[in-house]
Amino acid sequence: MKEAAIVLQKYIRRYNAIREARRRRKAANTIKRFIKGFITRNGEPTDENRDFLCLAKVQWLNRLARSLPKDILHRKPWPPSPYVCREASSQLENMYGTHLSRVYRLKLTPEMKRQFELKVLAEQLFKDKKKSYTASIAHLFVFDRVPETSLALKQGYTTTLNGDKEVYSSNVIKYDRHGYKPRERVIIISKQNLHVNARLKHCLPLKELSFIVSPENDRLLLIQIPENLIKKDKGDLILEVPHLIEAVTMIMDIVKNPKALTIIGKSQIEHNMKGKQGTIDIQVGNPERIHKDKSGHLLIASRLFLLEQVKD
Numbered sequence: 001m002k003e004a005a006i007v008l009q010k011y012i013r014r015y016n017a018i019r020e021a022r023r024r025r026k027a028a029n030t031i032k033r034f035i036k037g038f039i040t041r042n043g044e045p046t047d048e049n050r051d052f053l054c055l056a057k058v059q060w061l062n063r064l065a066r067s068l069p070k071d072i073l074h075r076k077p078w079p080p081s082p083y084v085c086r087e088a089s090s091q092l093e094n095m096y097g098t099h100l101s102r103v104y105r106l107k108l109t110p111e112m113k114r115q116f117e118l119k120v121l122a123e124q125l126f127k128d129k130k131k132s133y134t135a136s137i138a139h140l141f142v143f144d145r146v147p148e149t150s151l152a153l154k155q156g157y158t159t160t161l162n163g164d165k166e167v168y169s170s171n172v173i174k175y176d177r178h179g180y181k182p183r184e185r186v187i188i189i190s191k192q193n194l195h196v197n198a199r200l201k202h203c204l205p206l207k208e209l210s211f212i213v214s215p216e217n218d219r220l221l222l223i224q225i226p227e228n229l230i231k232k233d234k235g236d237l238i239l240e241v242p243h244l245i246e247a248v249t250m251i252m253d254i255v256k257n258p259k260a261l262t263i264i265g266k267s268q269i270e271h272n273m274k275g276k277q278g279t280i281d282i283q284v285g286n287p288e289r290i291h292k293d294k295s296g297h298l299l300i301a302s303r304l305f306l307l308e309q310v311k312d
Contacts, residue, residue: 145170
């Protein structure tokens, strides 16, 4: 019985030793494949790195699920991905960005949607074309810029629009044809006309007008009046508009004709002044001002555009 027990013990020890050797061999091969998989992780899938790549994909998806952006405005930077997941990461980024965009759009109020439409139009009209455009990006457009001191005058005029809906209004400085004297005025942009509030003097159809601005950091707007209206209004309108980008964008949104706006690329602008030709000179200077020069021209000194102005 003792000899039989010894024989049985030998077989059991042998079995346990073989099983332990197999377990260690399997563990060693697993570690070996893992190390080779790590070394070749940026290559094509093979028998040696397939297990490592599967593990890397699972771990990356778990990390990505915990670090997804919360909204479209903070979508960047997108969480990094291993080499094997770069294609999936690109597709997921596009899909998730589309989802966040849809969520953001559905939450937009009609007022904010209108603001974004106007901002996109302003970008198409002025980006890289007018130096004051950058300073207008951070601020929402305001549809009524008339100060309280002129509010009563404006309200009295809007009653004469005869159903022509007001779109935008602002105080401006109008330079008349008698020595370019500055005069405070209120402009009202309606669905059809441009009104310059001076005892009902100017009511001009928007779609027949042409608008000229300079590329500099000034606020000059030259409104060219066609010949069939010149007899009535005696010449082009020269306006200094405090929020030029905003006002012109409102006008172009109504006109629907990009050719009606010209951003002139030279330092002089010719205009019709009481049947004669006048000249507006544009230069960079300090302080910023608009005045009649000794030459008889209207001189516009626009300030040099600085990045600090945008930050302020």
